[in-house]
Amino acid sequence: MTMATTFMLGGVAFESRLLVGTGKFSSREVMVEAIRASGASLVTVALRRFNVGRESDDLLGPLQKLGVTVVPNTSGARNAMEAVRAAMLGRELSGSRFVKVEIHPNPHHLMPDPLETYEACKALAKEGFAVLPYMPADPVLAKRLEDVGCAAVMPLGSAIGTGHGLATAEMLRLILEDSQVPVIVDAGLRAPSEAAAALEMGCGAVLVNSAIAAAGDPVAMAAAFAAAVKAGYAARQAGLMTRRHAAVATSPLTSFLNTGNG
Amino acid sequence: MKPSPGLVDRSEVSEADVEAALDARDPSERDLCVLLSPAAERFLERMAGRAAMLTRAHFGRTVSLYVPLYLSDYCSGGCVYCGFAADRKQARHRLEADQIVAEMDAVRAMGFEEILLLTGERTPMADYGYLRGAVREAAARFAAVTVEAFPMTTEEYRGLAEAGCVGVTLYQETYDPERYAQLHRWGPKRDYAGRLEAPERVLAGGMRQVGLGALLGISDPVPDALCLYRHVKHLGRRYWQAGITVSFPRVCAQPGGYTPAFPVSERYLAQIIFAFRICLPDVPLVLSTREGARFRDGIAGIGISKMSAGSRTTVGGYRVHSESPDGQFHVNDPRGVEEVCAALRTKGLEPVFKNWDRTYRG
Numbered sequence: 265m266t267m268a269t270t271f272m273l274g275g276v277a278f279e280s281r282l283l284v285g286t287g288k289f290s291s292r293e294v295m296v297e298a299i300r301a302s303g304a305s306l307v308t309v310a311l312r313r314f315n316v317g318r319e320s321d322d323l324l325g326p327l328q329k330l331g332v333t334v335v336p337n338t339s340g341a342r343n344a345m346e347a348v349r350a351a352m353l354g355r356e357l358s359g360s361r362f363v364k365v366e367i368h369p370n371p372h373h374l375m376p377d378p379l380e381t382y383e384a385c386k387a388l389a390k391e392g393f394a395v396l397p398y399m400p401a402d403p404v405l406a407k408r409l410e411d412v413g414c415a416a417v418m419p420l421g422s423a424i425g426t427g428h429g430l431a432t433a434e435m436l437r438l439i440l441e442d443s444q445v446p447v448i449v450d451a452g453l454r455a456p457s458e459a460a461a462a463l464e465m466g467c468g469a470v471l472v473n474s475a476i477a478a479a480g481d482p483v484a485m486a487a488a489f490a491a492a493v494k495a496g497y498a499a500r501q502a503g504l505m506t507r508r509h510a511a512v513a514t515s516p517l518t519s520f521l522n523t524g525n526g
Numbered sequence: 527m528k529p530s531p532g533l534v535d536r537s538e539v540s541e542a543d544v545e546a547a548l549d550a551r552d553p554s555e556r557d558l559c560v561l562l563s564p565a566a567e568r569f570l571e572r573m574a575g576r577a578a579m580l581t582r583a584h585f586g587r588t589v590s591l592y593v594p595l596y597l598s599d600y601c602s603g604g605c606v607y608c609g610f611a612a613d614r615k616q617a618r619h620r621l622e623a624d625q626i627v628a629e630m631d632a633v634r635a636m637g638f639e640e641i642l643l644l645t646g647e648r649t650p651m652a653d654y655g656y657l658r659g660a661v662r663e664a665a666a667r668f669a670a671v672t673v674e675a676f677p678m679t680t681e682e683y684r685g686l687a688e689a690g691c692v693g694v695t696l697y698q699e700t701y702d703p704e705r706y707a708q709l710h711r712w713g714p715k716r717d718y719a720g721r722l723e724a725p726e727r728v729l730a731g732g733m734r735q736v737g738l739g740a741l742l743g744i745s746d747p748v749p750d751a752l753c754l755y756r757h758v759k760h761l762g763r764r765y766w767q768a769g770i771t772v773s774f775p776r777v778c779a780q781p782g783g784y785t786p787a788f789p790v791s792e793r794y795l796a797q798i799i800f801a802f803r804i805c806l807p808d809v810p811l812v813l814s815t816r817e818g819a820r821f822r823d824g825i826a827g828i829g830i831s832k833m834s835a836g837s838r839t840t841v842g843g844y845r846v847h848s849e850s851p852d853g854q855f856h857v858n859d860p861r862g863v864e865e866v867c868a869a870l871r872t873k874g875l876e877p878v879f880k881n882w883d884r885t886y887r888g
């Protein structure tokens with residue numbers, strides 16, 4: 265690991281800029297293999313999928329064995345109070361100070377609630393968590409969340425599970441312009457090329473779940489995302505050629521100004 | 527309820543209509559009608575393909591499992607089609623407090639973390655207080671507790687939520703008021719509107735989830751399916767935080783002798799499930815053990831995202847009276863939980879027992 269590629273998050277250096285989610289896999293074995301293939305150092309898991317009493321139904325155990333940094337998430341919470349409670353329990357059970365705040369009161373489209381997310385993040389940052397909020401791609405909210413001490417902001421690329429990619433690209437650009445914490449695109453990615461595009465734009469990392477778990481071959485897709493994230497980050501570091509918006513005429517259009525007498 | 531003007535006459539649906547519905551970005555209720563029409567039968571494989579894709583995108587390669595627990599088969603209802611109707615001459619049972627605990631411990635030992643508590647229509651033997659007590663016991667043992675019982679007041683639902691209940695399942699049975707009146711011969715269940723509005727009271731009472739359904743076989747399934755779809759949409763608009771699930775109970779010949787007046791074939795049941803998945807892509811679709819193992823294994827993950835398993839539909843069926851033969855309905859998938867899980871895994875689907883946490887109970 266060199267400093268040039270290290271991903272700093274919550275005061276910790278991570279090797280990978282690909283974070284992965286753990287829901288939706290066909291088995292825990294495939295999940296573990298896909299995480300390995302992704303090279304992810306940070307892995308998020310819903311507190312509601314912790315099943316301490318039944319090893320075969322538990323998602324926390326296999327992740328701890330894998331040695332990745334577990335990021336419990338509060339999926340299922342519909343308000344700040346529930347999210348804070350879930351975060352506390354997640355920290356107690358996992359021993360991780362990272363928490364991904366997910367508050368989506370509508371269980372169908374799973375869009376994050378900006379008001380409740382803000383309140384939960386404020387409280388959890390005070391409690392010493394490294395807070396990673398799943399949020400709408402809203403540049404003002406991103407700064408508000410940064411101000412209350414979030415370790416990163418995680419705007420959505422598009423709705424969870426839809427695979428519509430970086431539909432929020434214009435807003436992401438505004439968020440990236442002003443953000444002083446890492447911007448991690450969370451949700452909506454379908455193809456590794458979209459992950460590469462997010463890194464090329466300047467995002468610190470991406471979080472992928474459905475695109476890997478629902479792929480024809482999740483393990484191979486995890487490896488493809490890992491390669492794309494590396495490529496996207498390398499491209500960003502290399503300095504992308506400026507995209508030209510102005511037309512350049514092959515013959516100068518203003519030459520007439522130089523030929524006159526006046 | 528008759529289909530509204532502008533909706534299709536199912537006999538006039540063309541193949542082009544079906545193609546368009548299958549290709550629609552956001553299928554409408556008109557598309558639902560098209561997909562339920564005879565013309566769509568020939569497109570069953572393509573419907574399955576789209577349904578499978580959507581189920582995988584929204585629910586992943588997982589199937590959530592729950593278990594029903596019948597608390598009581600006392601019933602004041604006169605439902606023509608039901609094994610528990612008040613005029614059936616059968617011994618009635620109710621689980622007493624210690625038996626409730628014994629049954630819950632038995633299903634806990636099977637691995638379940640979501641339990642559905644059932645009673646018949648309201649009777650003095652199984653009233654609100656009794657049910658609330660059972661919810662409390664369940665909440666102490668399970669991550670998620672839901673109830674399928676009689677319609678209640680908003681305050682009663684609030685009380686159940688406070689006791690730890692996360693959701694209520696309540697089927698309208700049929701949305702056709704005339705047919706409803708014929709099938710529900712006496713008792714409080716004759717109140718069609720009171721039942722129809724109960725899911726709103728569930729949500730007004732602070733419950734997170736409500737499960738809807740029409741009992742397939744007792745009435746024309748197409749208008750019922752359309753009304754069910756509208757019911758889902760209506761609740762979603764009125765209660766934006768509501769988790770709505772849809773079940774597909776198909777009534778078969780019952781111990782009391784009921785023969786379905788509008789029999790629904792297995793193929794048509796699959797068509798209905800695919801049509802709902804296509805038109806309601808993010809709504810959990812639920813299937814019980816009314817259906818057989820082959821059908822359940824086949825449709826898991828294609829349209830269905832949640833199932834019961836290892837079910838007994840008799841009161842005390844898990845431990846207390848495990849020899850009792852007559853349940854509310856005949857269990858057509860008698861396999862044990864492990865066998866169901868093994869079949870799901872063979873299909874590349876992960877059975878999920880715990881998909882909720884009591885920390886969200888408030």
